[in-house]
Amino acid sequence: MSEAAVMHPDVEAAESPLTPESWGKLGMWVFLAGDAMSFGGLIVGYGILRHASSNWPVPSHVLGINLTAFMTFLLICSSVTMVLALSAIQSNDRKGFRKFLLLTILGGLAFLGCQAYEWTHLITERLPEVGLSFTTHLFAATFFVLTGFHGMHVTGGVIYNICVLIACLRGRYGAKHVEIAGLYWHFVDLVWILIFTFVYLL
Amino acid sequence: MADAHKEPNYIGVFWWLLALTILEIAVIYMPMARMIIVILLVGMAMSKAALVGLYFMHLKFERVTLGLIALTPFFLCLFLILMLRPDIHP
Numbered sequence: 001m002s003e004a005a006v007m008h009p010d011v012e013a014a015e016s017p018l019t020p021e022s023w024g025k026l027g028m029w030v031f032l033a034g035d036a037m038s039f040g041g042l043i044v045g046y047g048i049l050r051h052a053s054s055n056w057p058v059p060s061h062v063l064g065i066n067l068t069a070f071m072t073f074l075l076i077c078s079s080v081t082m083v084l085a086l087s088a089i090q091s092n093d094r095k096g097f098r099k100f101l102l103l104t105i106l107g108g109l110a111f112l113g114c115q116a117y118e119w120t121h122l123i124t125e126r127l128p129e130v131g132l133s134f135t136t137h138l139f140a141a142t143f144f145v146l147t148g149f150h151g152m153h154v155t156g157g158v159i160y161n162i163c164v165l166i167a168c169l170r171g172r173y174g175a176k177h178v179e180i181a182g183l184y185w186h187f188v189d190l191v192w193i194l195i196f197t198f199v200y201l202l
Numbered sequence: 203m204a205d206a207h208k209e210p211n212y213i214g215v216f217w218w219l220l221a222l223t224i225l226e227i228a229v230i231y232m233p234m235a236r237m238i239i240v241i242l243l244v245g246m247a248m249s250k251a252a253l254v255g256l257y258f259m260h261l262k263f264e265r266v267t268l269g270l271i272a273l274t275p276f277f278l279c280l281f282l283i284l285m286l287r288p289d290i291h292p
Binding site for chain 1: 215216223226247251259274276290
């Protein structure tokens with residue numbers, strides 16, 4: 001790193017194409033496009049296996065949708081608190097920023113808690129009851145792969161948001177870092193919207 | 203964001219997302235043909251995804267090329283479905 005870059009950490013080497021305000025934002029968008037292809041491949045694979053199967057159960061009958069609808073509500077709320085956190089830090093409202101980012105983190109943790117409960121309930125009670133073990137039926141296997149892959153993203157997002165919150169409170173990060181973290185968090189919400197429809201409702 | 207712009211009505215977007223989620227759940231209990239239910243559910247899911255992308259991720263206010271990067275995986279998934287379609291035998 002050059003001496004100038006060390007002395008002025010906010011100064012970037014040259015203006016980023018597409019996102020003049022930060023290279024990091026362009027990097028996040030490129031990463032998200034790649035990550036979306038991973039999710040897209042999994043969802044398309046799920047759809048094809050389901051379409052080709054003659055004994056695929058009705059997901060809402062097996063999984064139930066009340067808890068998942070609540071989980072969707074949680075993620076939508078946490079997306080709203082994330083944009084409100086960004087809005088607060090952009091207008092130098094440190095207290096509001098701290099409150100909204102903390103609520104976002106809590107929303108993510110609540111989502112993970114609900115998912116842990118759902119998985120436990122499915123593995124120990126519901127799936128054995130309907131004879132759909134995840135080692136013997138593609139329905140359960142694809143369900144756990146998809147929701148597990150998403151759950152890992154939520155876990156990563158919660159850790160990322162905690163790191164951003166700490167760095168902002170120490171004055172090392174600013175609005176542009178929060179915006180980049182927000183992109184990731186909204187992406188996780190967006191993917192869940194699709195999983196909720198394609199895996200639970202359809 | 204690419205240019206300074208008026209802040210979107212985030213709470214308004216939240217109410218739209220909530221309303222669409224409630225409608226989605228209502229649709230699966232409606233006595234309609236399966237194909238209509240599928241079209242409605244996919245349409246509502248895409249609308250919700252578009253709301254999140256356009257307003258929460260600020261794509262509406264970014265350069266068009268960035269939007270095209272964001273849409274690339276969607277087109278590749280459609281391509282994947284078309285390529286695999288001949289091999290699907292229900």
